[in-house]
Amino acid sequence: MSLIKQLWIGICLILMLALGGSFFISTLAARQYLEQQLHLKNIDNATSLALSMTQMEKDPVTLELLLAAQFDSGHYQRIRLLDPQGEVIAERQYHSRDEKRIPEWFDRFLSIDTQPGIAQIQDGWQQYGSLEVLSHSRYAKEELWASTKRLLQWLLLAALLSGLVGTIILKMITRPLGHVVRQAESIGQRHFVTSKEPRTREFRKLVRAMNTLSASVKSMLEKETQKLEKLRTASQQDDLTGLSNREHFLNLLDSVITREDSEQEVAVYLVRVLNLVELNQRFGRDKVDELLLGIAHALRSHLSRPEEFSGRLNGTDFALVSFGEQTLNEGSQLLREHLEQQLSSLVADPLQIGLPMAATDLQPGESRGQLLSRLDGLLARSEQRGNRGIMVHNVDRPGGAQRNLNDWRISITQSLADSGVDLGCYAVRAGSGSLIHWERPVRLFIDGIWQNAGFFVGWARRLGVLAEIDWQVVRFAINDIREHERDSAVNISESALCDLEFRTRVLDLLKYHPVEAARLWLEFPETCAVRQMPQLKQFSTQLRELGCKVGLEHVGLEFTQIRELEGIGLDYLKIDSAIIRQADKNTANHSFIQSLCAIGHSLGIVMIAEGVLNEPERQALDALNVDGYTGPGIE
């Protein structure tokens, strides 16, 4: 039974005891008081009438008159004059005209019994008789009935009032209690929130203790995150420029190539610093380092979206990956301008430094090796064109005509309206091989086939229809779960997360399908936790209240920038394939993965590796405490 109910029962019992008890006691006391007063009146009146009669001539007519006068002018039930043998000499009796002003049951239940007053009358030395006087109890009864009614009314009012006051007090007591319970539940789900301390002393202590716990978890996480950041720097960054090192850059590139929701228009740029040795001799090492930093800075300022990245492949080569509708020529020109700006601020004659450049698009189905060798070829040709040489290789898009924005709008809306969405299906398994859930990436029917997210997602974002697509995905998933009863994970884009209407619609839908909601896993890109924290936190809490599991995908690249991870309330994380790539052969990222899993596990989060290619990779990850796997190597 809940505490509130018990308190309520307690209050009701006390009220009933106090009010009911006082009602009966005061009613009974009133009755006794009235009876006593009537009895006294009977005795006194009998005595005084007997005294007068004793002093008088014992003429029957006079006596009867005296008796009648007393009776008629007073309030009597009966006056009797009895002779010494007990025979009635004279009598007056009140015959009620039956004015029933009190209910029968009340009369029976609380009848007023009065003793008659008896007094002796003497005639000289001899007895003349005795006088019996009984007052009328009707007034007393009416009075008793009226006062009982008043008392009952007042007590009911009092009960009502105290009930009201009790409710308010209970509310006041339990309001902080509700907060405390909610916080405790959150912490129970490893969702370390802090809350305001309530005024009630006991609750305050409790909340303070929980806040301390949350705070210590938080500081522990911060320390771990710092450690992780150091590891990341050591294993993934170039020491001098802070850009991704070769290993990491290639992993990121792989991740782009293999991930099916990455965009199709991927441009890769390569910049080479010519004659680095000569430059070192001419300008000195420090100046050259400055120069290299300037180039890195130029590359960074060229990145316009969080998913884009750059890296230093070796001493002289810099690479950059960008997405979007910008053509290669435009992109190269822009990059060139960025570089010129940096150079001119560093050296007097920037043109004497050779910076040839090559650019190409990623072709569908192409491997990393093919792409890089094509770029190398392009760069070699560009070097021959001089210090500012640029070689661009445009690729014709297969699978349909080139479209403009309007064509895309028509295609996507048409497809949504005609065929809706479809979901792919990939297993996510635990180390033991048991199924965690099915990953369900979105498909749209365009150009006669079901296209991967990568085919349309960039355009859909630009057109602002991602929220609508994600909404259809959630609806589809709910229906699918009801039909097949399998746990399904769907991806929710950043645009959808920031769309209030989308969030409201999803929450409303899930409220109507509690059974399905419990099997629905929703995952958001890691970038949401960095950039859309308030929305993510709120939405995640609401979703988890409805029974959903919430997670982040493509985790690792920006993980150390996430603040208050413990405050989001997450069930699982999917580690980006760039981090786990070739975990069996390359130990550079092992510490990083291990620390990541340690942090996740300390928050009760299930850690899943994305894009696992084969069994050796899986086994290596298993040794690093990863909980689950998905990817081409997992069936």
Place this chain on the structure above:
Amino acid sequence: MQQRYGDEGSAFLNAWLTLLGEQRDQPPIQQLEHINGFFNRHITFTEDQLLWREKDYWATPLQTMGVRGGDCEDFSIAKYISLLELGIPADKLRLIYVRAKTEGSVQAHMVLGYFTEPDAVPLILDNLNPDILPANKRTDLTPVFSFNSQGLWLGGQKSSSDPTARLSRWRDLLQRMREEGFH
């Protein structure tokens, strides 16, 4: 009793109890003689003011016997209660307020009357005149009003804690007696 009034008091009470025991089954006239004689001989007439420091105090029989003194009310009451104890019905007994003429002076007085029959002339038990005489032989007394405990005590079965009893001197006395063990 012994604690309150000493050995003498308790001895007197024992004498009274013995007398009650002896007279239990005797004819009423003999009972009257003995009770009347017992109290008239052994109780000294004393003003209430001296005994109880009150102008008009009605003492219970136990108090009267304890201090072996009392005024006309105390005599009459003690006799009344004794006779009730011996089984004489209450409706044959009356405490009577009388006007007494003694050697030229007139005083308020109280006597106990015994009615052999309801409409007969009562026999008077008095502390001024030790003989029991019919009322018409007592030309020195004029009756004013009479009462007994009918309807109050024998008839009334009110609990002993009835707070209104204290308001009437007579009922107060009956109440105190009850607390002393009379029923």
